[in-house]
Amino acid sequence: xxxxxTDYGTPASNIEAMVTLEIDGESxxxxxxxxxxxxxxxxxxxxxxxxxxxxxxxxxSCRLCLVEIEGRKGTPASCTTPVEAGMxxxxxxxRLAKLRRGVMELYISDHPLDCLTCAANGDxxxxxMAGEVGLREVxxxxxxxNHLKSEKDTSNPYFTFDPAKCIxxxxxxxxxxxxxxTFALTIDGRGFASVVSAGQNxxxxxSECVSCGxxxxxxxxxxxxxxxxxxxxxxxxxxxxTCAYCGVGCAFKAEMRGEEVVRMMPYKDGKANHGxxxxxxxxxxxxxxxxxxxxKPMIRAKITDPWQEVSWDEAINHAASEFKRIxxxxxxxxxxxITSSRxxxxxxxLVQKMIRAAFGNNxxxxxxxxxxxxxxxxxxTTFGTSAGxxxxxxxxxxxxxxxxxxxxxxxxxxxxxxxxRRLREGAKLIVVDPRRIDMVKTAHVxxxxxxxxxxxTNVAMINALAHVIVTEGLVNEQYVAERCEPHDFQMWxxxxxxPENSPEATEQYTKVPAADVRAAARLYAxxxxxxxxxGLGVTEHSQGSTMVMGMANLAMATGNIGRNGVGVNPLRGxxxxxxxxxxxxFPHEFTGYRHVSDDAVRASFEQAWGVSLDAEPGLxxxxxxxxxxxxxxxxxxxxxxxxxxxxxNTQHVTAGLAAMECVVVQDIFLNETANYxxxxxxxxxxxxxxxxxxNAERRISLVNKAMRPMAGYADWEVTMMLSKALGYPMNxxxxxxxxxxxxxxxxxxxxxxxxxxxxxxxxxxxxxxxxPEGTPIMHIDKFVRGKGKFVVTAYVPTDERTGPRFPLILxxxxxxxxxxxxxxxxxxxxxxxxxxxxxxxxxxxxxxxxIRDGDVIALTSRVGETSLxxxxxxxxxxxxxxxxxxxxxxxxxxxxxxYSDWATNCPEYKVTAVExxxxxxxxxxxxxxxxxxxxxxxxxVTAAE
Ligand code: SF4
Ligand code: SF4
Ligand code: SF4
Ligand code: FES
Numbered sequence: 031x032x033x034x035x036t037d038y039g040t041p042a043s044n045i046e047a048m049v050t051l052e053i054d055g056e057s058x059x060x061x062x063x064x065x066x067x068x069x070x071x072x073x074x075x076x077x078x079x080x081x082x083x084x085x086x087x088x089x090x091s092c093r094l095c096l097v098e099i100e101g102r103k104g105t106p107a108s109c110t111t112p113v114e115a116g117m118x119x120x121x122x123x124x125r126l127a128k129l130r131r132g133v134m135e136l137y138i139s140d141h142p143l144d145c146l147t148c149a150a151n152g153d154x155x156x157x158x159m160a161g162e163v164g165l166r167e168v169x170x171x172x173x174x175x176n177h178l179k180s181e182k183d184t185s186n187p188y189f190t191f192d193p194a195k196c197i198x199x200x201x202x203x204x205x206x207x208x209x210x211x212t213f214a215l216t217i218d219g220r221g222f223a224s225v226v227s228a229g230q231n232x233x234x235x236x237s238e239c240v241s242c243g244x245x246x247x248x249x250x251x252x253x254x255x256x257x258x259x260x261x262x263x264x265x266x267x268x269x270x271x272t273c274a275y276c277g278v279g280c281a282f283k284a285e286m287r288g289e290e291v292v293r294m295m296p297y298k299d300g301k302a303n304h305g306x307x308x309x310x311x312x313x314x315x316x317x318x319x320x321x322x323x324x325x326k327p328m329i330r331a332k333i334t335d336p337w338q339e340v341s342w343d344e345a346i347n348h349a350a351s352e353f354k355r356i357x358x359x360x361x362x363x364x365x366x367x368i369t370s371s372r373x374x375x376x377x378x379x380l381v382q383k384m385i386r387a388a389f390g391n392n393x394x395x396x397x398x399x400x401x402x403x404x405x406x407x408x409x410x411t412t413f414g415t416s417a418g419x420x421x422x423x424x425x426x427x428x429x430x431x432x433x434x435x436x437x438x439x440x441x442x443x444x445x446x447x448x449x450x451r452r453l454r455e456g457a458k459l460i461v462v463d464p465r466r467i468d469m470v471k472t473a474h475v476x477x478x479x480x481x482x483x484x485x486x487t488n489v490a491m492i493n494a495l496a497h498v499i500v501t502e503g504l505v506n507e508q509y510v511a512e513r514c515e516p517h518d519f520q521m522w523x524x525x526x527x528x529p530e531n532s533p534e535a536t537e538q539y540t541k542v543p544a545a546d547v548r549a550a551a552r553l554y555a556x557x558x559x560x561x562x563x564x565g566l567g568v569t570e571h572s573q574g575s576t577m578v579m580g581m582a583n584l585a586m587a588t589g590n591i592g593r594n595g596v597g598v599n600p601l602r603g604x605x606x607x608x609x610x611x612x613x614x615x616f617p618h619e620f621t622g623y624r625h626v627s628d629d630a631v632r633a634s635f636e637q638a639w640g641v642s643l644d645a646e647p648g649l650x651x652x653x654x655x656x657x658x659x660x661x662x663x664x665x666x667x668x669x670x671x672x673x674x675x676x677x678x679n680t681q682h683v684t685a686g687l688a689a690m691e692c693v694v695v696q697d698i699f700l701n702e703t704a705n706y707x708x709x710x711x712x713x714x715x716x717x718x719x720x721x722x723x724x725n726a727e728r729r730i731s732l733v734n735k736a737m738r739p740m741a742g743y744a745d746w747e748v749t750m751m752l753s754k755a756l757g758y759p760m761n762x763x764x765x766x767x768x769x770x771x772x773x774x775x776x777x778x779x780x781x782x783x784x785x786x787x788x789x790x791x792x793x794x795x796x797x798x799x800x801x802p803e804g805t806p807i808m809h810i811d812k813f814v815r816g817k818g819k820f821v822v823t824a825y826v827p828t829d830e831r832t833g834p835r836f837p838l839i840l841x842x843x844x845x846x847x848x849x850x851x852x853x854x855x856x857x858x859x860x861x862x863x864x865x866x867x868x869x870x871x872x873x874x875x876x877x878x879x880x881i882r883d884g885d886v887i888a889l890t891s892r893v894g895e896t897s898l899x900x901x902x903x904x905x906x907x908x909x910x911x912x913x914x915x916x917x918x919x920x921x922x923x924x925x926x927x928x929y930s931d932w933a934t935n936c937p938e939y940k941v942t943a944v945e946x947x948x949x950x951x952x953x954x955x956x957x958x959x960x961x962x963x964x965x966x967x968x969x970x971v972t973a974a975e
Contacts, residue, residue: 033268035298038084039067051117067108081199082109130163149260155250185235187859188313195253202245211450213473214238241309265292269736273311274716277602279725289737308443317857318715325741328710336968349709350755352692356665366393369615370670371604374721376768378613380749387641388758392648396615403934404569405600408578414815419597421727421806427595429558432460435567439468440846442601460550466905479550483540485841486941490536490825492580496526498551506589514818522820559595570940572828575933580823592809602726609724618647622776655686665692674702675851678926678937705966712741719744721765731792836943852916867920870903870912888949894924895953
């Protein structure tokens with residue numbers, strides 16, 4: 031069955047006071063500020079409408095929603111008329127019916143009469159309304175001036191714009207402005223000549239449009255329509271699920287015909303996205319059935335042998351016997367595994383359980399190692415819990431946003447739209463970032479302060495901000511006295527007050543004018559509710575954990591923790607990176623961040639799992655690779671993770687992988703790590719399984735199976751088979767049973783179950799007896815650790831220094847259309863926006879090197895060299911260059927180094943000393959890579975069972 035959400039016509043009012051009125055003789059009580067249209071809809075009365083929809087402010091242009099109100103002249107539009115106490119409204123009279131028919135007649139006279147062959151047939155509000163108002167004939171005929179021959183715009187790979195069907199209701203224009211905040215569309219011309227336009231004489235693809243699809247969703251006709259609907263027809267049933275891309279965790283209805291996805295429709299009741307989406311979640315799902323999906327298990331003796339397709343039994347038994355052989359020969363600790371932040375919580379939990387219980391060691395790690403492990407360390411140390419403090423809705427109460435080392439419009443687009451909306455409402459913005467990211471200046475949004483610091487100087491910057499707050503008397507003394515450890519606070523206060531931490535003194539490192547730092551600090555401390563949102567530009571540094579603690583200090587000192595509209599909020603990268611960390615994927619922690627050396631905690635797992643467990647933390651990913659190069663680590667199970675592309679210093683990673691005797695890769699595609707694998711186990715996409723993901727706001731949401739696994743098994747079933755072959759059988763019949771076990775063993779998940787999540791739509795942990803409906807905002811009355819802990823954060827410059835050989839700093843990041851290593855998004859039409867990684871370089875640095883836009887350049891660091899095209903960009907500051915890591919052939923991580931965060935080993939991706947020079951060829955690494963790819967990707971054409 032298709033899930034159809036009610037459209038109330040106008041947004042809900044957030045005013046608490048209520049009024050009572052009468053509609054068609056019935057009494058209804060609604061909040062002050064509600065429209066008459068919405069009040070009618072809430073009592074089940076549909077007033078005909080075209081230009082109104084409840085995701086947009088009312089506009090009042092179509093005149094279809096006219097009503098009669100006792101004591102008022104004329105027939106006001108119900109969408110723009112607010113309710114009043116005692117009002118008496120009539121929505122259905124013969125006068126109204128006549129007027130509405132007249133309006134519809136005009137629309138239909140300039141509309142193609144092809145309903146039966148139109149792709150929107152059955153899902154068109156114009157068609158519905160014509161029926162609803164009883165339109166039977168059009169008196170004006172169809173021969174007058176019309177738009178029926180207007181040309182279609184098919185430039186966007188995902189949707190078509192057919193102006194012949196446009197009724198100029200401007201819902202698309204308003205969706206682009208109000209929901210998405212891009213302002214790409216306008217209505218050009220007046221009266222009859224009015225047309226929707228994406229930019230000036232541009233098509234959609236070349237315009238500012240970021241392909242979020244909000245306009246397509248808002249369009250009441252077939253004017254803007256998904257190409258997949260044109261190709262496949264209207265969907266027949268929907269499955270509620272959660273986006274498998276970024277940490278925003280948008281809820282979607284997968285709208286299906288049989289087992290084929292027709293479109294992904296953002297779910298209006300989704301608490302993370304409230305009915306919005308970005309280009310990835312809405313449109314870039316084609317990878318799930320891409321022809322390069324591997325659906326047969328494969329094995330080989332050497333990586334240069336062709337892959338042999340084998341049965342599941344043979345592949346699983348081979349992998350298990352190899353792991354057992356390696357452990358017998360090299361010791362228990364010679365094998366380990368990596369869990370996936372793209373897989374479900376239940377799958378991640380099973381992998382770490384298998385490693386601890388079946389391998390008998392704690393050599394388990396996850397990709398959070400290379401992204402947000404400093405968040406876990408820093409927030410646990412200061413606040414007592416390893417996660418963000420707020421829900422996304424909290425942004426609506428923010429007065430001052432400080433965005434540090436994050437690029438929300440590219441990496442967390444749906445949340446960025448909410449941030450931009452709040453900024454348009456008047457909130458202030460401070461951006462701390464070496465690049466001029468979009469948020470610095472975009473349509474109707476401009477940062478009050480952009481602090482373009484040099485990469486690697488975050489801690490100097492946070493200390494300078496704190497210095498101003500402490501020395502200018504801006505500390506919230508009462509909050510600190512009540513909520514924080516006094517001794518630690520005093521130590522921190524004395525430290526940041528030192529002259530060496532002043533904005534003037536730190537300017538030598540940050541290169542940011544001291545006056546701007548002072549002004550930004552004052553704004554943060556005095557501007558009302560202040561919230562920090564941060565990303566990998568904070569964590570991926572040698573002082574990543576220090577910086578996280580520095581931000582926590584700043585928030586505590588100003589009293590900006592523990593209520594709506596404030597907080598310290600990591601914008602987490604992959605869909606389930608929060609969940610992977612929660613599920614005990616780190617070598618030192620069980621679920622819920624409890625240390626493996628804690629006897630009581632370990633005993634609870636030993637009893638539940640029926641094995642004795644190691645009390646010593648195991649190897650982190652970099653330690654596994656180092657040990658492999660040294661010859662002591664020999665076998666690895668990697669689920670849904672591509673360390674050969676994503677991890678730093680590619681040549682070191684691949685040397686580690688090449689030195690292992692058994693690498694087992696479980697993935698949906700032959701990824702880069704699989705080039706070094708001996709066993710390939712086909713994975714399943716999010717559409718093929720049940721489970722849960724946990725987003726950046728600790729929200730646990732259901733993932734529901736929309737189609738059968740292409741390879742026969744979901745990932746959790748494959749892990750169970752492998753564990754059984756290793757001699758540790760697990761017997762779950764459904765992922766909900768795995769979650770039940772997690773809840774039994776994890777205090778912060780005690781109240782979580784699939785049924786409960788279904789009932790509440792989603793749950794933010796902690797969810798237990800104290801918070802049976804979950805916890806949107808943490809640390810309200812006291813910190814999880816009791817008193818908040820200030821930590822002294824001395825700035826220590828990274829060892830990675832620029833010099834005559836490598837005078838520039840490379841910093842890396844993401845782009846909207848691509849996701850992580852690109853394995854999924856490169857296999858979709860998103861490739862239209864980013865066919866290759868490019869190097870952004872400031873005009874000054876480019877000119878010095880004789881580089882013009884589009885030239886091929888060699889990018890060299892002390893560990894490697896790659897080549898790519900140059901893009902001259904003033905978003906960069908002189909001395910800093912930037913690239914993305916979405917394409918394997920570019921190999922951005924060939925140049926990144928082994929330096930990492932002192933506390934967590936999170937790599938220092940954001941600071942690499944490099945040189946850039948003109949080149950006309952691929953680098954040696956790229957040539958070797960091409961040869962290796964050629965040699966290691968052959969599949970022998972032998973039939974599998
Ligand atoms: S797809 Fe999104 S960005 Fe593009 S025009 Fe539509 S609403 Fe605007
Ligand atoms: S394209 Fe659709 S939403 Fe936009 S004005 Fe035309 S009919 Fe309305
Ligand atoms: S913002 Fe993130 S979760 Fe939402 S649709 Fe885009 S990629 Fe998916
Ligand atoms: S729906 Fe009210 S004027 Fe269009």
